[in-house]
Amino acid sequence: MSICVRYVKDLEVYERFFGFMDVSEKQDAQTLVNTIFQFLEQSNSGNIPIFVQSYDGASVMSGKRNGVQSKLLERFPCALHGT
Numbered sequence: 001m002s003i004c005v006r007y008v009k010d011l012e013v014y015e016r017f018f019g020f021m022d023v024s025e026k027q028d029a030q031t032l033v034n035t036i037f038q039f040l041e042q043s044n045s046g047n048i049p050i051f052v053q054s055y056d057g058a059s060v061m062s063g064k065r066n067g068v069q070s071k072l073l074e075r076f077p078c079a080l081h082g083t
Contacts, residue, residue, distance in 0.1 A: 003017075004016065004018065005018055018045075029061075029063065029067050033072060036068070050076040
């Protein structure tokens with residue numbers, strides 16, 4: 001899985017690739033969310049609020065009930081799911 005971050009600074013939009021994470025052993029939504037949070041903590045980005053999240057069409061990622069996007073909303077209630 002890869003993580004990219006898009007942010008605005010001085011009214012300019014930037015997009016940065018943060019890295020790849022090995023999730024080959026287990027790909028359920030809770031494991032993926034835990035991996036994302038662990039990665040953000042390790043990169044000293046764990047305290048930055050998430051406002052929008054975007055994924056491919058896989059149901060494990062974008063599922064409204066048990067997908068990564070719904071689990072991420074538990075920690076960041078304002079993190080809208082964009083396309």
